[in-house]
Amino acid sequence: MSALLQLDDVSMSFGGLKVTQEVSFTLQTGDRVGLIGPNGAGKTTLVNLVTGNLNPSSGRILLQGEDVTHTGISHRVRHGLVRTFQITRLFQTLSVADNVALALLQRKGLAMGFLSSATQRPEIRDEWTRILQVTGLESRAYDPVSVLAYGEQRLVEIAMALALKPKVLLLDEPAAGIPHEETHRVLDAIAALPADIAVLMIEHDIDLVFRFASRVLVLANGKLICDGTPDTVAANDEVRSAYLGSYANDRRSA
């Protein structure tokens, strides 16, 4: 069986600057992988390459065996590749239920209905109700997203991702910007993700990654410098110097 997601020597440059250099890795069913790296390592660029927001200069990307290197964003989503956003990008004026329902409708191929009701179809209604229960948002179903607290908006991101039934899920800093006491709600939701999907979590917070991931990718200066279990990564000197060096920089600038 082929990998769910496979990157072969993917590179990308902006002008003369190589922001991603020959990155290769695979994700298999059930993988829980963390992607870490110092600020400016090119994590977000890599995610954007995988999702199709950016086009690689060379290399190829396979999704369930199909070459999707040059296909658009929505095509990849329809083939099981879903992401959440670092800064929440939700349909701000729509209700929580509508946000999730849209994802459901899109997945089920019902989004071109012209005269049926969007959220109140029984099969749609049942499913968004269930997803909102899982993510602990059921009391907020009819509130517009814009009035939700930031932590809850992150949950809506995850709820929408769930609604799309991904094969591969990219979580872009899912806990960033959430007050500490609310982090557990997001982590609970992540822990409850279906076992048979591959999850790639991009995170700045190493503790969080090590708690979640069974395998960790480390990116520095656009290069993948390490791919292994949390223990091997923690013991790797190259990682340590790349990461800690920049971490110190971070502290200074903050």
Add this chain to the structure above:
Amino acid sequence: MITILSIAIDALAFGMVLFIISIGLSVMMGLARVVNLAHGAFAMIGGYIASYMLREAGAGFALSTLVAVLGTIAILMPLEFLLYRRLYRNADAFRQILMTIGLTFFIIGITNTVFGPTSKPIPLPEALSGPLDIGFRMVPAHYVLVIACGAITALGLWFLLDKTQFGTRIRATVDNAAMAESLGIRTEILYAATFALAVGLAAFGGVLGAQLLPIEPYYALRYMVIFLVVVSVGGAGSILGALAASLVLGLASTAGKYMAPEFGDFFFYLTVILVVFIFPHGLLGARK
């Protein structure tokens, strides 16, 4: 060959008029982020003041232009305080459109009542009126004035925005107003100054452009679309972009009018569509 040269001269002059008169809107849209549909109304106020100064008060052309610019700023600054201040960081384009259209109607109504419906001429000094022989043809003498003023305006603005502290501060505020404030920049004063600059440029354009775009109450609506198009094609806030757009569109309009006048507007807008398709972020605009 002479025909081509001749078209080029007309195009240059018309393009410069477009530039002088649109650049204020570009400043307003690029720096204050207001889609100011009342720009034409502002230019018109400048034109009326200049016309009054020249014809009733008997002042000279340069003095009249200066009074028009300063007078328009003085008349409109209260509006900055009452209305425009609410629009600067307001991302709601609808509100901007509605308010500035409302203002345009209002100014037209008042102007019509006070000055009557007919055109008000802005007579030029003897040396700049009438035809000027440039060897192979005659051109209107005011072309010289318009082209020179266009070049000076472009250079002056470039200097102001790129080389002075005022310009640096404006650009910092445009990029990130909150950050600029935290650095101690008084953004509300900066916005007011930007507004004054835009209004002054509008008035200046109204006076200088009046030979080709005559001043009358409906001026404010008649040319609104053209100003908006020039600024957007050039990229809001870009001086060089506005200059390039003015010249390209001036050429399209002039060549169209010479070769197939019955399709004049058609070529102008066809060019607009083509340029936007090829340069969706403006000819030289938007760094993003």
Add this chain to the structure above:
Amino acid sequence: MTAIGTTTAAGAPRLPGWVRYEVTAFAVVTALGLIGYLVFPFDLALLTRIIAVTFLVLSLDLVTGYAGVVTLGQAAIFGVAAYAVGNACLAGITDPVMLLGVGIIAGALMGLVSGVLISRFSALPQLVISIAFGQLVAALANKLAQFTGGSDGLAGFAPSAVLGVFEFDIFGRTSFGFSLVVLAVVLALLLRFVQSPFGLMCRGIRDDALRARMIGTAVYPRLIVMYGVSGAVAGVGGALSAINVGVVSLHSVSFEMSAEALVMLVVGGAGHLLGAVFGSILFQIFGHFVGSTNPFHWMTIVGGTLILITLFAPKGLYSAFASAMAKFRKSRVSQ
């Protein structure tokens, strides 16, 4: 919208759930129309004209309010549909219902073309393309005088009786009745449409097009389809205008018409169908009133009013009204 659906549902029991809101709307529009008929029996021409323009504003709301495409070229669709209807009538298709069909098809086609051009872009380039497109169509309409009558207008056609029974009369009763029924039907359909998966998706695209892509939506094709629907609605308006007036002029494709429609929409409240209807009715009645009592100063008065609206009801009159109602209701509950 869901919230509105439930409140209305409480007031109208016994109807099957999936049509309650729409049937209510149909009934309300018809009732309002009949009241208009009884109270202003000699102003039917004005009311009829308001209805035709209301379709233009509704169509603009679909693309602007619901799908986030800001356009100043919507009248191009309205006007081309009107010209198509005029030409069809001259060519012998005089049945008003058939002519309505001609208008819808012409409008939908023009809508698709506009959509292909305009929804490709966003922000300022989009606005400019819409203006340029509108101006191109206007320039062509002036040029192709054999189909449009040029600046003299396309005249000399007369539709036959509606359903073969109701002749068009000088009081404008047939025109008004016909237009009112069409408005009630179309509005009910549209209320349904904006709640549909497609309608909801367009609202999603309006909020965040990239996010819509990231749930697997092909944004551009959807906007084009939305434009097609919007064009059909504008086409209804164009058709009604041509049928009721019997003359189609360049004004119907003009920038002024597009701009006025946008003003009406924003005054009423973009993103609400009822906002579009209110905006259209209020603006035109206000304009008519001011125009006939004080034509010499109407621009000053209308301009001043618009400024006041942006100051005191920046989200449009419908939203201001709705939130005032909500506050009122809340205060009653809390007492």
Add this chain to the structure above:
Amino acid sequence: MHSLGRILGALVASAVVSVAHADTIKVGVIGPMSGPYALFGQNFKWGIDAWVAENGDTVGDHKVEFIFRDEESPDPAKSKALAQELIVKDRVQYLAGTYFTPNAMAAAPLLAQGKVPLVVMNAATSSIVEKSPYIVRTSFTMWQNTVPAAKVAKDMGSDKVAIAVSDYGPGHDARDAFKATFEEMGGEVVEEVNMPLSTTDFGPIMQRIKDSGADTIFTFLPSGPPTLAFVKAYIDNGLKADGIKLLSTGDVVTEPDLPAIGEAGLGILSTYHYAVSHDSPENAAFLEAMKTVGAKPGEVTMTAVAAYDGARLIYEMIEATDGKQDPDTAIEAVKGMSWASPRGPVSIDPQTRHIKQNVYLREVAKEGDTFINKETQTFEAQPDWGLAE
């Protein structure tokens, strides 16, 4: 349902019945009271007020009341609604005005149904009078004013003419009228330019005309900012200095625009049916009356005269029908009617129901401090040449 029907029936009946008993006869005037053409709508009003000031507001025992409505722009939908409202709600017996052709066209089908004659006071497309037998026109047509212009061109020895007209209906009429007449007399039209209606930048067009080798320009543009820019471009691009003559219809040099054109306009030739400076006792009286109703001396235009004469026709029709709503009798009464108008002797052509009038050749001149169109030649009793063939 029954009671609803009764109410409606009663409303309609009251509408119809009250007309017969009315001792006030209402006249609905549709004109551009706002917008860029408001000056001409204002002149409708002044012209009518001037007539009323001179002749009183009663005809026999019937009081006459004029109701003004704003057409603003060429928007037939709006104008038709206004006409309809005037007929069914205000119950006018006569309609008048209509500055724009499409607006007159929109009102035409209502006239027979409403039994209301329409006196067109401006809209200048020839075919309007053919749209209904109840239309009579007191203004002019493009053909009427242009055919003499072609004769003038021939008389002053022009061989090669360049025609530059605004690209819309009246412009096309002017172009066709000039071309047909001038070529028939053996002249040559070397260039035809249809100028975009909205343009005010005429540099390239002047260059084109110059390149064509024409010795005379014939032009028509609707009164407004473009006319000013056109004349300026003609002078500034050196065409005047090169001796190329400029000939136009009077629309290019309406009196309110003359001060803005200034000295540069002196000598421009035009053919038109009315000059404010026309020297006759009728015109002097008319201008005096205009002053008493508030018209500013510099703002009198041809629409005031058309409205003044239109009011005369309406009074005549009211007298002929003794205040009854009888459009056939009314129209019959004014067919062939002739009188001394402020513009000179005029009559209503019984066939076309269009006004037959003198057309004058005028030259822009200065009299004291005022710029005037000085009449230098008269073409007597011109019909509408557009319908005459």
